[in-house]
Amino acid sequence: MSAFPEGFCWGVATSAYQIEGSPLADGAGPSIWHRFAHTPGHIADGETGNIACNHYQRYLEDIGLLHELGVNAYRFSIAWGRVLPEGRGAINRKGLGFYQRLVDALLERGISPVITLYHWDLPMALQDRGGWINPDSPQWFADYAEVLFRTFADRVTSWITINEPWVIAVLGHLEGRHAPGWRDPSAAARVGHHLLLAHAAAVASYRTLGHGQIGIALNLEPQHPAYPKAADLLAAQRRDAFVNRWFLDALFLASYPIELAQIFGPAWPKFGAVALDQIHYPGDFIGVNYYTRARVAAAPEAKPLGAICLPPPREKSTAMGWEIYPEGLGEVLGWFKERYGNPRVLITENGAAFADPAPCAGLVLDPQRIVYLRSHLRAAAQALAAGVDLGGYFVWSLMDNFEWAEGYSKRFGLYWVDRQTLQRYPKSSAHFYRSVIATQGAVL
Numbered sequence: 001m002s003a004f005p006e007g008f009c010w011g012v013a014t015s016a017y018q019i020e021g022s023p024l025a026d027g028a029g030p031s032i033w034h035r036f037a038h039t040p041g042h043i044a045d046g047e048t049g050n051i052a053c054n055h056y057q058r059y060l061e062d063i064g065l066l067h068e069l070g071v072n073a074y075r076f077s078i079a080w081g082r083v084l085p086e087g088r089g090a091i092n093r094k095g096l097g098f099y100q101r102l103v104d105a106l107l108e109r110g111i112s113p114v115i116t117l118y119h120w121d122l123p124m125a126l127q128d129r130g131g132w133i134n135p136d137s138p139q140w141f142a143d144y145a146e147v148l149f150r151t152f153a154d155r156v157t158s159w160i161t162i163n164e165p166w167v168i169a170v171l172g173h174l175e176g177r178h179a180p181g182w183r184d185p186s187a188a189a190r191v192g193h194h195l196l197l198a199h200a201a202a203v204a205s206y207r208t209l210g211h212g213q214i215g216i217a218l219n220l221e222p223q224h225p226a227y228p229k230a231a232d233l234l235a236a237q238r239r240d241a242f243v244n245r246w247f248l249d250a251l252f253l254a255s256y257p258i259e260l261a262q263i264f265g266p267a268w269p270k271f272g273a274v275a276l277d278q279i280h281y282p283g284d285f286i287g288v289n290y291y292t293r294a295r296v297a298a299a300p301e302a303k304p305l306g307a308i309c310l311p312p313p314r315e316k317s318t319a320m321g322w323e324i325y326p327e328g329l330g331e332v333l334g335w336f337k338e339r340y341g342n343p344r345v346l347i348t349e350n351g352a353a354f355a356d357p358a359p360c361a362g363l364v365l366d367p368q369r370i371v372y373l374r375s376h377l378r379a380a381a382q383a384l385a386a387g388v389d390l391g392g393y394f395v396w397s398l399m400d401n402f403e404w405a406e407g408y409s410k411r412f413g414l415y416w417v418d419r420q421t422l423q424r425y426p427k428s429s430a431h432f433y434r435s436v437i438a439t440q441g442a443v444l
């Protein structure tokens with residue numbers, strides 16, 4: 001019996017800076033990740049996205065891999081700086097042309113493009129104007145989005161405005177582990193708000209220019225008390241507000257969790273009713289990027305949350321040190337049915353990095369990834385059967401790529417990429433996923 005309905009959206013996901021390479025080709029303007037990666041000390045092994053998977057040149061071959069998998073959708077992001085080298089103003093027709101060729105080639109293969117407008121690679125020219133802390137940033141984003149809505153209005157009907165505003169605000173502006181590498185709580189709080197305003201402005205623009213579906217993609221992670229202690233439960237609840245409800249409550253309830261003012265202290269702006277009403281904009285669907293859960297222990301000295309996350313046992317961990325916890329996907333999906341009015345949800349990222357072996361006779365054996373994907377797909381099927389309005393599932397990722405601060409050392413792909421030759425090799429998980437799609441999940 002098929003676990004998923006006919007018409008279920010089966011895809012894989014990538015992002016521009018992680019796979020394209022050629023960051024400055026054909027008039028493209030550099031992004032903040034180009035600058036961040038070229039600044040020594042930020043990326044493992046001193047790697048950059050200069051080459052990545054050279055998808056900019058090899059995109060037709062990669063569409064062949066999508067066809068081989070049998071996906072009916074492909075989630076990818078557009079590099080803002082290719083289209084608008086200065087972030088605003090003049091359009092770079094060569095840059096836009098790459099994405100027009102990519103979209104047309106996908107459509108020819110019967111693969112629906114799902115375009116992420118922003119997957120972290122802000123044009124440096126805009127960062128030089130303050131980036132996302134600039135109150136003009138929502139308008140910059142809406143103007144950029146409008147260029148793409150007008151270009152693709154007739155061909156693309158699925159859009160994701162922003163990938164993971166929490167990671168942009170926290171890893172990019174509070175912890176400094178991601179571009180632009182800031183460590184400023186007040187900036188992080190304002191960036192989070194401006195990203196929500198930017199999302200709302202793009203959704204409003206799409207309502208006049210497009211006739212498809214538009215949403216935002218959030219990284220969501222259940223926060224469980226490490227031990228059955230009141231202090232750990234309170235720490236987990238605080239971290240749940242910080243990681244999950246910051247953006248979920250803003251989008252669906254037009255309110256920020258009260259814990260955020262306690263966590264950020266005086267750095268948390270005094271948002272008024274108007275500001276909160278402006279971010280009340282869930283869009284047509286919510287993208288869920290699910291990987292793992294956190295086991296949270298109280299740690300009063302660990303400011304500002306007073307919490308730490310305990311590492312999972314090695315035998316239950318991926319190469320990223322994240323716990324393999326498929327039950328957490330069902331938990332997260334259940335939030336939408338229980339708390340937020342059961343909106344349409346897409347699993348826009350789910351996957352894992354493992355220490356994959358090199359290819360043997362053209363195939364990479366990755367049994368651990370098959371176990372990971374099967375267990376999470378089963379959890380998705382159970383959520384669907386329980387009434388969650390789940391419309392699709394995207395594996396992160398099509399192929400091994402630039403894993404941000406980890407460089408190329410962490411491999412998430414269904415296809416293994418030889419870092420010397422850039423040759424793509426299928427992993428056994430690619431064949432597994434192909435069989436899942438072909439049987440609508442009956443093989444699970």
Ligand SMILES: OC[C@@H]1[C@@H](O)[C@H](O)[C@@H](O)c2[nH]c(CCc3ccccc3)c[n+]21
Pocket residue numbers: 015018163164167219289291349396403404412
């Ligand atoms: O880390 C795997 C993927 C990234 O390659 C994607 O670009 C990004 O959308 C994405 N988000 C998450 C979960 C949140 C997270 C992001 C970065 C680092 C650690 C956790 C995992 N991933």
